[in-house]
């Protein structure tokens with residue numbers, strides 16, 4: 001059974017895209033067929049996996065607005081069975097354009113229905129907002145992974161995110177759940193990180209992943225080469241931690 005997971009937090013720069021790319025690559029490394037849907041107009045997941053925006057002729061905008069079959073917007077990466085439905089800047093218009101369309105919340109769900117049987121995991125990289133793009137992502141998802149940056153105010157804004165989740169559960173997708181909360185960019189040199197971890201664990205309890213992603217320079221370098229961390233530096237600590245996260249995600253889904 002395919003699992004569709006949104007990677008979401010309306011704060012920018014918390015590690016959503018880094019997590020989408022590297023979790024996807026590590027699931028793929030473990031033998032899974034993975035599709036990334038880039039639902040952020042910035043298209044960082046697209047370029048971070050080596051897909052040139054100039055080579056993209058069909059993207060997630062066409063699926064949402066023109067109701068193009070998703071099959072024709074799937075691009076392959078260097079990894080076999082790691083595919084991407086890309087985003088380009090035209091997706092920025094979708095947020096407004098969707099508001100006048102019918103069944104707007106279900107556009108991504110409908111698009112995915114035609115392709116998801118070919119994958120084990122679909123990861124949706126969400127934009128830093130809680131508008132129509134995120135609502136489409138949540139409506140199409142089984143669950144959500146929330147990356148939280150290990151800093152003060154980490155929990156700020158999460159109540160808005162959880163409100164949006166409840167709204168989507170109520171109106172469009174009652175089965176939607178929280179897959180897990182992921183602490184990112186942890187800095188062991190400050191006490192701050194440890195305090196934040198404790199606070200987040202107190203709030204989200206066993207929904208917080210055991211794996212904590214430290215701040216690691218190589219994780220920030222990899223996307224500029226269009227590579228995930230395991231293709232950029234397989235032996236690095238960054239590859240290790242994202243592989244540990246992939247294991248946790250697979251275990252939670254009864255997967256080996």
Ligand code: ADP
Pocket residue numbers: 011012013014015016017018019044128184185186213214215216217219220221
């Ligand atoms: P978001 O998608 O939530 O906006 P990104 O994944 O793009 O966040 O991360 C924001 C910035 O921080 C990027 O430049 C990224 O390379 C960097 N970054 C993300 N995670 C880490 C990490 N664990 N260590 C170091 N840099 C990171």
Ligand code: MG
Pocket residue numbers: 016017018040044125126
């Ligand atoms: Mg991003």
